[in-house]
Amino acid sequence: MKIFSKEQIYEGDALTAKKQGITSTELMERAGTQIFNWLHLRMQGAQVPIHVFCGIGNNGGDGLVVARHLITHGYNVKTYIVNYSKTRSKDFLINYERIKGTTKDWPILLNDAKELPEIDEKDIIVDAIFGIGLNRPIVTWVKQLFNHFRATKAFVLSIDVPSGLETDAVPKDEECVVNAGYTLSFQTPKLVFFLPETAKYTVQWEVLDIGIDPEYLFTTPTEADLIGKNEVLPIYKPREKYSHKGHFGHALVIGGSYGKIGAVTLASRGVLTIGAGKVTAYMPKCGYIPLQSSFPEAMVISDVNDEKITKIDFNITPDAVAFGVGAGTDAKTISAFEAFLKTNTKPLVIDADGINILAKKKALLKSLPENTVLTPHPKELEGLIGKWTDDFDKLKKTKALSKKYKCIVVIKGANTITVYGDKLYVNATGNPSLATAGTGDVLTGMITGLIAQGYDALAATIFGVYLHGKSADLLVEELGYQSFIASHVIEGIPLAYLDLFKQPEPPQVEEAGEEEN
Numbered sequence: 001m002k003i004f005s006k007e008q009i010y011e012g013d014a015l016t017a018k019k020q021g022i023t024s025t026e027l028m029e030r031a032g033t034q035i036f037n038w039l040h041l042r043m044q045g046a047q048v049p050i051h052v053f054c055g056i057g058n059n060g061g062d063g064l065v066v067a068r069h070l071i072t073h074g075y076n077v078k079t080y081i082v083n084y085s086k087t088r089s090k091d092f093l094i095n096y097e098r099i100k101g102t103t104k105d106w107p108i109l110l111n112d113a114k115e116l117p118e119i120d121e122k123d124i125i126v127d128a129i130f131g132i133g134l135n136r137p138i139v140t141w142v143k144q145l146f147n148h149f150r151a152t153k154a155f156v157l158s159i160d161v162p163s164g165l166e167t168d169a170v171p172k173d174e175e176c177v178v179n180a181g182y183t184l185s186f187q188t189p190k191l192v193f194f195l196p197e198t199a200k201y202t203v204q205w206e207v208l209d210i211g212i213d214p215e216y217l218f219t220t221p222t223e224a225d226l227i228g229k230n231e232v233l234p235i236y237k238p239r240e241k242y243s244h245k246g247h248f249g250h251a252l253v254i255g256g257s258y259g260k261i262g263a264v265t266l267a268s269r270g271v272l273t274i275g276a277g278k279v280t281a282y283m284p285k286c287g288y289i290p291l292q293s294s295f296p297e298a299m300v301i302s303d304v305n306d307e308k309i310t311k312i313d314f315n316i317t318p319d320a321v322a323f324g325v326g327a328g329t330d331a332k333t334i335s336a337f338e339a340f341l342k343t344n345t346k347p348l349v350i351d352a353d354g355i356n357i358l359a360k361k362k363a364l365l366k367s368l369p370e371n372t373v374l375t376p377h378p379k380e381l382e383g384l385i386g387k388w389t390d391d392f393d394k395l396k397k398t399k400a401l402s403k404k405y406k407c408i409v410v411i412k413g414a415n416t417i418t419v420y421g422d423k424l425y426v427n428a429t430g431n432p433s434l435a436t437a438g439t440g441d442v443l444t445g446m447i448t449g450l451i452a453q454g455y456d457a458l459a460a461t462i463f464g465v466y467l468h469g470k471s472a473d474l475l476v477e478e479l480g481y482q483s484f485i486a487s488h489v490i491e492g493i494p495l496a497y498l499d500l501f502k503q504p505e506p507p508q509v510e511e512a513g514e515e516e517n
């Protein structure tokens, strides 16, 4: 799913009105009606008090449409105008007149913090105060209104975005943003729903289709894409009947040091379980027996040294190489990696200490083959790009790194974002069960195993990150968040693959004449 910018949303709205021969007022009616339908379906006429807070722009206009439909359907509604500015949008005014023509309970004008209405914990707040048009700090009394919302503990349904949240900046003051329980966003999710510093403003979100021109949606390139099943299905390569292991590539995993042999084991298991034909682990001698006995499917080449990698020397021709998991940053390991980079021409995935080495010796970044995949967690990323001021600055700096060295950077976390040049691929799978040691090592193996099978590096990264998260999503239902460990990610890979082709279950329809009496 594409993630459009606010400029693109305005453009799409205007183009849609023009192409479909409708007014912006009609488009607002569609948008507000969608929100109403969503609420109506869930509330089925329940008389829970609903407080609809409307701003004075088009987000407020949407709120007025929702309030009008709620009133005409007999709901228990109070409508407020949050009068933070004297300016009013045209469609707000049209809908203001319409609601006044519908009910004797005209909207209540709120002008300052003395007028904060009483709201019970069991009531519902509809937040239509600011949408994507927010472009300057909000006045103090509106911040007090938002704090009032929080204090009531009532459920908040935000329209389009939680009010006060800009689409392209991290809020300077958390209290100036509404904390939404649910956000119904028009046509596209917003990038701020996925960044660690801004995702917290809405517990859940959903996109409502308001009929924006399909051609515009299809043909407009976006800075960011949300990666779910529909996006990865076209990447998947089916297997031919007469294929053999030679068709699925040979991956080499270089890493490990005394006490960190498990990292290489996990990555190597990731390589084969994602479907590569063969895997060889290159590790210090101390890893030979543990790996051979715990994972017999792998082949092992040992370093001359017992405890660390000192010389990367192998007589195989891998199709993809992973470097770094558990490797440490000993001077000899760094020299070995440096020497390896001078001659290596194979696709490369670098993780963990491999990234720490690059951070120490930035000159090495120039020796990476084009489209090398770097998979840093936030601390490792900081070593590469320096400190960032906020999540948007982090993305800017990561894009610069990706462009400068023509590499793919995977910013790991709750919503892993793969950065390639100026493009962002936001992963939709995964959950906090993955916050446990070794899951990153498995991911490294999965991406390397996909590249070895012939997926290009970007496709392998996007697909690998998706399957990694999906594995955890499927298994967490059985294992729970706390007891999930890195080996479980590997066990869930088959389920994640099978899930790609699962059809959604048809809705249960009660057959006529089978009612119980």
Ligand SMILES: NC(=O)C1=CN([C@@H]2O[C@H](COP(=O)(O)OP(=O)(O)OC[C@H]3O[C@@H](n4cnc5c(N)ncnc54)[C@H](O)[C@@H]3O)[C@@H](O)[C@H]2O)[C@@H](O)CC1
Residues within 6 Å of the ligand: 010, 013, 014, 024, 027, 028, 031, 032, 055, 056, 057, 058, 059, 060, 061, 062, 084, 085, 089, 129, 130, 131, 132, 133, 134, 135, 136, 137, 138, 139, 159, 160, 161, 186, 210
């Ligand atoms: N454009 C369209 O045709 C559609 C727009 N829709 C709604 O329109 C919203 C955007 O509407 P608007 O562009 O009117 O903007 P908003 O309703 O988000 O903002 C209201 C107005 O307040 C002003 N403003 C911004 N920050 C302020 C601040 N801190 N203090 C005081 N005033 C401030 C802005 O200049 C803007 O005109 C979307 O989020 C969506 O909810 C929907 O109705 C769908 C169709």
Ligand SMILES: Nc1ncnc2c1ncn2[C@@H]1O[C@H](COP(=O)(O)OP(=O)(O)O)[C@@H](O)[C@H]1O
Residues within 6 Å of the ligand: 352, 376, 377, 412, 413, 414, 415, 416, 429, 430, 431, 432, 433, 434, 435, 436, 437, 438, 439, 440, 441, 442, 443, 468
């Ligand atoms: N809260 C979370 N939600 C979703 N995914 C997470 C979460 N926390 C961590 N992860 C994922 O788990 C993996 C952790 O990788 P990393 O920090 O490198 O671990 P390790 O070095 O121990 O292998 C990454 O893929 C990351 O995206």
Ligand SMILES: [K+]
Residues within 6 Å of the ligand: 059, 127, 128, 129, 130, 131, 158, 159, 160, 161, 162, 163
């Ligand atoms: K809003």
